[in-house]
Amino acid sequence: MNEKKTLIRRKILKELYFQESLSCADICCKIDKSFPVTAKLIEDLMAENLVVESGYAVSTGGRRPLTYTLQKNVMYLVSVAMDQFVTKIAIMDMQNNFISTIEKIVLPLPENPDALQVLTEKIIFVIENSGIPAEKFVGVGIGMPGFVDVKKGINYTFLQLPHNKSLTRHIAEKIKMPVFIDNDSSLIALAELRFGAAREVSNAMVINIAWGIGLGLIINGKLFRGQEGFAGEFSHIPLFLNGKLCSCGKTGCLETETSLLLIVERAREGIKAGRISKLSSLQCDDLEQDCDAIIEAVKTGDQFAIELFSKAGYNIGKGVAVLIHLLNPKTIILSGRGSSAGQIWHAPIQQSLNEHCIYRLHQSTGIEISTLGNQAELIGAAALVMENYEQIPNIKMQLASQQIGHLKVLKHTN
Incomplete structure (x- = not known):
């Protein structure tokens, strides 16, 4: 098989992976090849058990086209x-x-x-x-x-x-x-772009709420990396005069007031100081376990846990205000481990935007919680x-x- 044909076949398989099922006409448009060429390659891929028929597409008024999908248990x-x-x-x-x-x-x-x-x-x-x-x-x-x-x-x-x-x-x-x-x-932004909340959005900012606060930028429907590939160092925007040393060596970075690491640290300090909470059983030697416990406490209405997330959310909102002023995105997507806390993020981030962002800019920017969560x-x-x-x-x-x-x-x- 010649190299050109191999490349086209791989493009077809790639498009089917990202779109789940497509008609021959859809595939033609995506790989920029004629219908006869595409149909013959699909036929070859079906003969090799790599592609199978998946039924008919929804009718748009004419004859419903046959659609194709990747075979299971092959790759x-x-x-x-x-x-x-x-x-x-x-x-x-x-x-x-x-x-x-x-x-x-x-x-x-x-x-x-x-x-x-x-x-x-x-x-x-x-x-x-x-x-x-x-x-x-x-x-x-x-x-x-x-x-x-x-x-x-x-x-x-x-x-x-x-x-x-x-x-x-x-x-x-x-x-x-x-x-x-x-x-x-x-990669979290790529997951949201291909399979999540950014799939139909041209301009979106994907915030990875984790031990730090990461950022993936989707601009004009593509992942934006910057000149050296390092775009999105959201965690290290110096927004606070708190004198706290960040992992990057500077002080006052966004990460020092927003990360899950900070939330766990403050939860442990609060419990030690006698705060009344369901979190009295924090292990203090297992970050993941303690973080999951705090997120579960938020979901069950624990006041102390909600305070911790609300404060972090407000400070994330300060950073989001900067992004909106600079890039005017359609959507802000909260993803990563911390997004599993759910709707608790909405109110404090929105409050922060109301205070720190020009209304004309943020009024049309939506805030969404990822459906991919911790598996993004x-x-x-x-x-x-x-x-x-x-x-x-x-x-x-x-x-x-x-x-x-x-x-x-x-x-x-x-």
Whole structure:
């Protein structure tokens, strides 16, 4: 099969992954090919059991077109979602279903020289124990905090290799399949753009409420990365004169008054000081468990927990006001771990916008809570692989070439 035909086939599979089902005419428009060419390629993909018919589209007045979707249980994605302390690894199918239990490991990234080795070994373990043949895996997508250079495959904050060697190449050589990395907040925005609240929105700001406060920018229907790929460092806008040292080394950053890390810290301090709350059983040695407990307390109306989230929400609103003044987005989407607290965010953020934002600017900006919630980064990491689907044959060839070269060196040495 020639290279051009392979590329077009991959474009079809990619479009079906992101759209779930499409008619032949829809696919023609998306890949910019004629109907006969597209129909023949779809026929070939069906013969190979990669694509199946999924019924007829809704009638628009004429004959209803036949639609197509990806076959189940033929291709799989390895998705990795990392934050500063915990890593989750999952295997997903082409319909974004989790094939098995999500593997969760405590893996601190700051000042941990063993983190990369542990991550790589755990990915290999999940793949080997899945029972899925290696050839059915498309690739691995990894979301991680820090300054991530997507093109070079380097994280300048965590998991650094000597001489800034490519992190993606290093992991790919170990697990023997294509690997792609990106910033966690960018992948959460990608998940919202492709499958969530930003799917039909041209301009949206996706706020990742986590141990920090990340941001993914969707401008003109595309993920905006900036000149070096580092756009969206929302956490480190210096908005407060509180003298608090931020993880970036500056003081008064948005993160110091809004993050889930801060909420857990204040909850623990409040309980220790005698605040009456359902949170009297906080563990004080497990961030994730304590954070989940506080979010559950919010949902059950615990006054102290609501105060903590309301104050953080008001301060997030100050940052959102800056975004609205600069970019005038249609929608602000609250995503990531913290979004699972739900509607508690709306009132304090709206109050903050009323006080700090010009009404003409924010009156048409909606605030939405993500429906993807705590799984947004995993979904985004899987989507990252398919975003790069056309590149995968070349990457596999490079990996095979490197492996052959390595075997020749071993043979010569022996």
